[in-house]
Amino acid sequence: MxxxxxxxxxxxxxxxxxxxxxxxxxxxxxxxxGEAHPLSFLTGNAPELLCRLILWAFLALSxxxxxxxxxxxxxxxxxxxxxxxxxxxxxxxxxLVVLVCVLVFADRGIMQLIYTVQxxxxxxxxxxxxxxxxxxxxxxxxDMLLTGIWTTVRxxxxxxxxxxxxxxxxxxxRIQEPDKRDNDFVKALKWTxxxxxRFYIFVIRGTPMMVQALIFYYFGFNLFxxxxxxxxxxxxxxxxxxxxxxxxxxxxxxxxxxxLRGGIQAIDRGQTEAARSLGMSNWQSMIKVVFPQAVKNSxxxxxxxxxxxxxxxxxxSVIGVMDLMYATKSVxxxxxxSLEIYCVAALLYLIxxxxxxxxxxxxxxxxxxPVKGIxxxx
Amino acid sequence: xxxCVLKIEQLEKSFGSLEVLKGIDLEIHxxxxxxxxxxxxxxxxxxxxxxxxxxxxxxxxxxxxGQDLMDLSVDLNALRQKIGMVFQSFNLxxxxxxxxxxxxxxxxxxxxxxxxxxxxxxxxLTTVGLKDxxxxxxxxxxxxxxxxxxxxxxxxMEPEIMLFDEPTSALDPEIVGEVLDVxxxxxxxxxxxxxxxxxMAFAKEVSDRVVFMDQGVILEQGSPREIxxxxxxxxxxxxxxxxxxxxxx
Numbered sequence: 001m002x003x004x005x006x007x008x009x010x011x012x013x014x015x016x017x018x019x020x021x022x023x024x025x026x027x028x029x030x031x032x033x034g035e036a037h038p039l040s041f042l043t044g045n046a047p048e049l050l051c052r053l054i055l056w057a058f059l060a061l062s063x064x065x066x067x068x069x070x071x072x073x074x075x076x077x078x079x080x081x082x083x084x085x086x087x088x089x090x091x092x093x094x095x096l097v098v099l100v101c102v103l104v105f106a107d108r109g110i111m112q113l114i115y116t117v118q119x120x121x122x123x124x125x126x127x128x129x130x131x132x133x134x135x136x137x138x139x140x141x142x143d144m145l146l147t148g149i150w151t152t153v154r155x156x157x158x159x160x161x162x163x164x165x166x167x168x169x170x171x172x173x174r175i176q177e178p179d180k181r182d183n184d185f186v187k188a189l190k191w192t193x194x195x196x197x198r199f200y201i202f203v204i205r206g207t208p209m210m211v212q213a214l215i216f217y218y219f220g221f222n223l224f225x226x227x228x229x230x231x232x233x234x235x236x237x238x239x240x241x242x243x244x245x246x247x248x249x250x251x252x253x254x255x256x257x258x259x260l261r262g263g264i265q266a267i268d269r270g271q272t273e274a275a276r277s278l279g280m281s282n283w284q285s286m287i288k289v290v291f292p293q294a295v296k297n298s299x300x301x302x303x304x305x306x307x308x309x310x311x312x313x314x315x316x317s318v319i320g321v322m323d324l325m326y327a328t329k330s331v332x333x334x335x336x337x338s339l340e341i342y343c344v345a346a347l348l349y350l351i352x353x354x355x356x357x358x359x360x361x362x363x364x365x366x367x368x369x370p371v372k373g374i375x376x377x378x
Numbered sequence: 379x380x381x382c383v384l385k386i387e388q389l390e391k392s393f394g395s396l397e398v399l400k401g402i403d404l405e406i407h408x409x410x411x412x413x414x415x416x417x418x419x420x421x422x423x424x425x426x427x428x429x430x431x432x433x434x435x436x437x438x439x440x441x442x443x444g445q446d447l448m449d450l451s452v453d454l455n456a457l458r459q460k461i462g463m464v465f466q467s468f469n470l471x472x473x474x475x476x477x478x479x480x481x482x483x484x485x486x487x488x489x490x491x492x493x494x495x496x497x498x499x500x501x502x503l504t505t506v507g508l509k510d511x512x513x514x515x516x517x518x519x520x521x522x523x524x525x526x527x528x529x530x531x532x533x534x535m536e537p538e539i540m541l542f543d544e545p546t547s548a549l550d551p552e553i554v555g556e557v558l559d560v561x562x563x564x565x566x567x568x569x570x571x572x573x574x575x576x577x578m579a580f581a582k583e584v585s586d587r588v589v590f591m592d593q594g595v596i597l598e599q600g601s602p603r604e605i606x607x608x609x610x611x612x613x614x615x616x617x618x619x620x621x622x623x624x625x626x627x
Contacts, residue, residue: 180450271472274465274528276458277432277461278462279459280455280483280486
């Protein structure tokens, strides 16, 4: 076989036709011998039988090739199977197998799913099968799950945005270092700011967010209670959502502060030195030169934090935030099935994080393009 | 020529247990071009960085503009405005284009209006031969262009003295010339310059005074003719002869 043979993968003869083809044929056969369903178009003897025949025939051919390979060893390459016209014939046969398998998949896979959904929509009770039950509960609990998704997305998005703003403030506290030339008051101020930020990060990163959520919720609750508000009033002000959002924001602040600090440290010292040598103050060179570059470099990590928040906000369900996790628990409670609906939840979280990472990658590419056409007053 | 712009007295600096500067005395006069030469690790760059306090010296005095920079109560930012600095690694602001690199400091530090700052920037960029690059992205220039922008950026603050820290060491031999030409023009215009360099030809041709440093002390200083023609110190002779040998290879 000449590796540099002309043509692409489709028009070229290539090795492992029998191996790959027979694996696909086996998959197709396993679907084909499964139970047929009312929506199936590959029914009746003729089409179904024909499909089976083709797949079995290819498997038989592959078996012959295997026997040849086993018994002839190295000289296999010179036998009739490895010469024209058999090469082309086996290649075309493998395409036929692929075509048949695609048909089988459309029939027994996709049409089966559509049928199951149809059945589940009309079902009066939770069906027995695993997939039907997943579909049934997702359909019945659709509103709850959608509200949950919306809450999760809102918390992750708002939480990361608020945390980003707070982290910008916090990182300025974190990077304060007393300078020889400061007066004592400024020195003390800088020292306090630095220690405060370090302590905050130490505590937040060292405790689970679930515990933080509980402490935060009850702390707020007790605080409002002291002012003499009733429970109903408190719930309207310090709602689960608000306290959950605060938890995520304050939690992410600690992580994003470290992200930004890393970004600042990664900027070449020469940038600050150049700014300082031109007479700019420490603050000016930070704001005008170092920080814009640090934020730009930190964008991927900030996006990461957003994705982490989508997942980690699930712990907020302990304080009753009606996010996706809470909705899942509720649906599970109503229909008395757990494994199925948690698999649905996992799938939904996966879709959310996957879509977010696609979006972030797209945004990242957009932001990287250099800005052109700066206006001039000349 | 006799007015003293910068006066360094007994400057000492150590990094941990390593003594880099062991009592440096140096005077720079107005309009003078002083080249500091010496082997790597002799303390040349540290001396230059101590002058505008990018490194804080441990002891000594730096008299500039009637004030001692080593005095902790001095307004460092105000004095640094008058001391331009050009770095070996250019250090252009990566988040700014060429003209914004030049206007940033005048606008933020001296509160010059944008129009006026841009006018000055264009003038200085024209001087260094980069009139066509004023809106270029600073990260996309060649090394020689970057260094010329860096010089223009320093000039925009209208400094009284310019410090050059091995300005051509990061450039390939073919484009060293374009930077040195700009520096020669600057010297011809009467700018006071302190240049740490390995470009002996430049030191010979342009400088009024050559300072030879070795192991943290100034071993010898004098006119280029004295230093390159008849060095008195053995170490100076050794350094220069070795250098010239390298040149001939």
